[in-house]
Amino acid sequence: MLxxxxxxxxxxxxxxxxxxxxxxxxxxxxxANQILHNQQDAEDAVHQAFLSVIKxxxxxxxxxxxxxxxxxxxxVERKAIDLLRKxxxxxxxxxxxxxxxxxxxxxxxxxxxxxxxxxxARYREILLLRFDNGYSAKELAEILNMSRDSVQKLIWxxxxxxxxxxxxxEC
Amino acid sequence: MxxxxxxxxxxxxxxxxxxxxxxxxxxxxxxxCEHPLSPALERGLxxxxxxxxxxxxxxxxxxxxVAIILAAILSLSVWLTIDGNARADFARWVRVIYKDSIVxxxxxxxxxxxLPDYLIGFVPQGYxxxxxxxxxxxxxxxxxxxxxxxxxxxxxxxxxxxxxxxQLLLEEEEYLHEKIIINGLPGDLYLCASGKNSNNLxxxxxxxxVILSIDSYADKSVILHIAESVYLKDSPK
Numbered sequence: 001m002l003x004x005x006x007x008x009x010x011x012x013x014x015x016x017x018x019x020x021x022x023x024x025x026x027x028x029x030x031x032a033n034q035i036l037h038n039q040q041d042a043e044d045a046v047h048q049a050f051l052s053v054i055k056x057x058x059x060x061x062x063x064x065x066x067x068x069x070x071x072x073x074x075x076v077e078r079k080a081i082d083l084l085r086k087x088x089x090x091x092x093x094x095x096x097x098x099x100x101x102x103x104x105x106x107x108x109x110x111x112x113x114x115x116x117x118x119x120x121a122r123y124r125e126i127l128l129l130r131f132d133n134g135y136s137a138k139e140l141a142e143i144l145n146m147s148r149d150s151v152q153k154l155i156w157x158x159x160x161x162x163x164x165x166x167x168x169x170e171c
Numbered sequence: 172m173x174x175x176x177x178x179x180x181x182x183x184x185x186x187x188x189x190x191x192x193x194x195x196x197x198x199x200x201x202x203x204c205e206h207p208l209s210p211a212l213e214r215g216l217x218x219x220x221x222x223x224x225x226x227x228x229x230x231x232x233x234x235x236x237v238a239i240i241l242a243a244i245l246s247l248s249v250w251l252t253i254d255g256n257a258r259a260d261f262a263r264w265v266r267v268i269y270k271d272s273i274v275x276x277x278x279x280x281x282x283x284x285x286l287p288d289y290l291i292g293f294v295p296q297g298y299x300x301x302x303x304x305x306x307x308x309x310x311x312x313x314x315x316x317x318x319x320x321x322x323x324x325x326x327x328x329x330x331x332x333x334x335x336x337x338q339l340l341l342e343e344e345e346y347l348h349e350k351i352i353i354n355g356l357p358g359d360l361y362l363c364a365s366g367k368n369s370n371n372l373x374x375x376x377x378x379x380x381v382i383l384s385i386d387s388y389a390d391k392s393v394i395l396h397i398a399e400s401v402y403l404k405d406s407p408k
Contacts, residue, residue: 024201026201026204026205027198027199027204029204030199030204031198066191066192066195069201070191070195073194073195073198102194102197102198103197104193104197105193105194105197106193107189107190107192107193109186111186112186113185113186113190115186116186116187117190127183128190128191128194130187131183131184131186132184132187136306136309137304137311138304138311147369148311148325148327149324149369149386152302152311152325153323155302156301156302156313156315156323162183
């Protein structure tokens with residue numbers, strides 16, 4: 001953790017990061033390993049996720065709150081899927097939008113929440129970050145390392161997918 | 172945004188919370204899934220740290236250069252006192268080009284003013300405002316076509332205060348860069364050579380400390396036409 005900490009300037013940031021690291025590294029590894037089924041790859045995904053956390057530390061206000069936990073789960077899920085996509089099996093993996101991440105149980109409302117939970121990981125993640133965590137398009141661009149234009153288009157596509165899932169009554 | 176879309180967004184916020192609760196409940200409590208990460212996790216960190224340091228060094232060097240130039244110009248206090256608007260005439264940003272991105276870093280005091288309202292006078296036929304994000308310091312609108320959601324353009328602007336920055340990700344694409352003047356305001360146009368990624372135009376309204384941008388797949392003439400049609404709400408077109 002020393003190298004991670006060297007990358008931050010203020011004591012407040014270091015304390016915050018240390019708290020996040022100690023509280024969630026195990027959970028983040030669990031999430032990554034659920035997707036990658038390989039300890040070394042899972043650790044790589046956790047490492048990538050922590051680098052992303054460092055860059056976006058200002059977007060985490062309360063280390064212990066459920067939204068922070070959700071944010072970290074989503075970040076490491078995304079890193080694990082990216083790793084999976086880039087792996088030597090990539091030719092046999094379907095399009096990114098179809099890659100399933102962690103299994104999210106359906107809330108059971110037979111409506112919007114069920115449809116959202118059943119979306120492909122990429123769409124579910126962006127909608128949770130936008131509408132539950134409340135991040136703006138600018139913040140999401142920084143978090144996901146995308147242009148704002150791409151973020152807004154992804155939100156658009158995710159909403160379209162959600163609408164279609166509702167219309168098909170998939171849930 | 173109409174009432175329906177507002178209700179839709181409220182439902183989406185409630186549903187997102189619901190999904191988050193289910194997702195977290197399905198995962199083990201962080202306290203119960205302690206996993207000591209191996210030393211292998213540190214692999215690559217040294218390289219990343221070195222790169223991070225290089226970036227900071229470059230940024231600091233550029234910032235110092237700008238500070239020196241500004242200090243020299245600010246020493247011309249008589250001129251600055253006589254012409255209060257002169258300060259606004261200085262370019263108070265630095266463009267840093269990295270391998271995979273271009274970053275604009277802004278300098279200057281945080282404005283106490285309200286963010287001006289800029290409007291687009293020319294919207295290409297068939298486009299409508301799909302989404303608007305607005306805060307005290309920034310505005311962003313997505314214009315799309317009803318039957319072609321991928322054919323969208325983004326118009327945004329925000330205060331260029333100290334510490335603000337905007338990043339253009341190059342995504343391993345080749346971009347053609349042109350210096351542009353939009354209604355007398357300086358700017359930069361980046362055209363994606365392959366056409367696979369969007370084109371970007373940024374221009375700077377130094378009088379109001381605002382940077383404006385258009386991100387679009389449209390060709391140069393359309394982007395410039397849109398940009399030249401942008402005007403302040405309370406000013407004549």
